[in-house]
Amino acid sequence: MSPLLVELLAWIDARPRMYGETMDAWRTSCPRSPVWEDATSAGLVEVVPDGLVQLTASGRAALAAATRGDDP
Numbered sequence: 001m002s003p004l005l006v007e008l009l010a011w012i013d014a015r016p017r018m019y020g021e022t023m024d025a026w027r028t029s030c031p032r033s034p035v036w037e038d039a040t041s042a043g044l045v046e047v048v049p050d051g052l053v054q055l056t057a058s059g060r061a062a063l064a065a066a067t068r069g070d071d072p
Contacts, residue, residue: 005035005039006066009044009062009066012045012055013055016054017054018052043056044062
C-alpha cells in the first residue's frame with residue numbers, strides 16, 4: 001500500500017470527515033496520484049448517505065496492518 005494511501009486512511013480515521021471536506025483535501029486530476037479513486041475502488045473507504053466518509057472494515061484492517069509495518 002502506498003504511503004499516500006496510508007495517509008488518506010489515517011486522515012479519515014482521525015475524526016469524522018464529510019465528503020466535501022475530503023474532496024477539497026484529497027481530490028486530484030493527476031493520473032499518477034489517484035489516491036481517492038484507489039481507496040474507493042479497493043473498498044477501503046465509503047461515503048454513507050449523510051455524506052460522511054468512513055473507513056470500511058477492509059480499510060480499518062489495511063490501516064492497522066500498515067501502521068504495524070505489515071503489507072496487506
